[in-house]
Amino acid sequence: MSDPELGPQLDPLLTDATRLSIAALLAAGEWAEFGFVRDSTGVSDSTLSKRVSQLSEVGYVEVRKGYVGKRPRTWLSLSAAGRAALGAHVAALQRIASRVDRPAARPS
Amino acid sequence: MNETPTPDQARDALRDVQERRRQATEAAAWPRWWWIGGGAFLIVLGVVFELSPGFARTWGTIIVCALLTLAAISTTRRGHALTGRQVGVGHRPAPANWGVAILAALLLTAVVFVASKWNLPHVGVIVDVVGGVLMAVAGPWWERRVIERRTAGVE
Numbered sequence: 001m002s003d004p005e006l007g008p009q010l011d012p013l014l015t016d017a018t019r020l021s022i023a024a025l026l027a028a029g030e031w032a033e034f035g036f037v038r039d040s041t042g043v044s045d046s047t048l049s050k051r052v053s054q055l056s057e058v059g060y061v062e063v064r065k066g067y068v069g070k071r072p073r074t075w076l077s078l079s080a081a082g083r084a085a086l087g088a089h090v091a092a093l094q095r096i097a098s099r100v101d102r103p104a105a106r107p108s
Numbered sequence: 109m110n111e112t113p114t115p116d117q118a119r120d121a122l123r124d125v126q127e128r129r130r131q132a133t134e135a136a137a138w139p140r141w142w143w144i145g146g147g148a149f150l151i152v153l154g155v156v157f158e159l160s161p162g163f164a165r166t167w168g169t170i171i172v173c174a175l176l177t178l179a180a181i182s183t184t185r186r187g188h189a190l191t192g193r194q195v196g197v198g199h200r201p202a203p204a205n206w207g208v209a210i211l212a213a214l215l216l217t218a219v220v221f222v223a224s225k226w227n228l229p230h231v232g233v234i235v236d237v238v239g240g241v242l243m244a245v246a247g248p249w250w251e252r253r254v255i256e257r258r259t260a261g262v263e
Contacts, residue, residue, distance in 0.1 A: 026132075028136070028195070028197075094118075097122055
């Protein structure tokens with residue numbers, strides 16, 4: 001994820017806005033309910049399932065299913081690998097974003 | 109396909125990350141009315157214990173054990189679901205928090221010791237009223253601060 005000279009690199013999986021939102025939501029806590037992530041990102045159940053599957057295939061997201069009373073629940077969590085990938089991705093985004101802030105260097 | 113975002117797109121993405129973090133922090137916190145209800149319960153309990161020492165002797169331990177059990181259950185996934193919290197944060201206290209907790213426990217013990225030595229009147233109810241008001245007023249602020257510290261790391 002990181003180049004010694006260029007610094008952290010963008011994660012191709014997280015360049016998708018929905019996947020980045022999912023990862024950011026999960027990074028803020030230890031776990032989150034599927035319904036919360038769906039409502040927060042504003043996507044459908046099937047879209048979220050698909051995105052979560054893509055993230056869990058590479059080991060970024062872990063899925064746990066259970067029941068509260070008789071109602072089935074799904075909990076999502078960001079793995080250590082997912083947190084590292086998100087951290088590197090955010091650092092890369094910050095580097096790109098800072099190019100606007102940095103005034104052009106004057107030629108000496 | 110070039111997927112490198114422009115600086116503006118990167119800024120938008122960073123804003124989105126911050127917004128998602130804020131959403132998750134909100135969802136992890138107890139609803140404010142739980143804090144207010146908890147504070148009111150503590151005050152009522154203190155007054156009842158003060159007015160009826162017999163009730164305190166009979167039910168005090170049971171009530172405290174029940175409250176501790178409820179507090180433990182509330183930290184589980186199911187407990188979160190039952191109390192309307194959809195995000196769970198870790199419960200691993202930082203080393204610095206242990207120091208603060210030990211200091212607070214020592215302070216509380218010292219206050220109780222001094223109060224019992226000097227035979228101060230109404231100490232129990234005063235502690236409960238102050239604790240209840242603090243819980244209702246400062247509880248949500250304190251919880252948000254703790255959650256934000258725990259979730260810090262992805263800026």
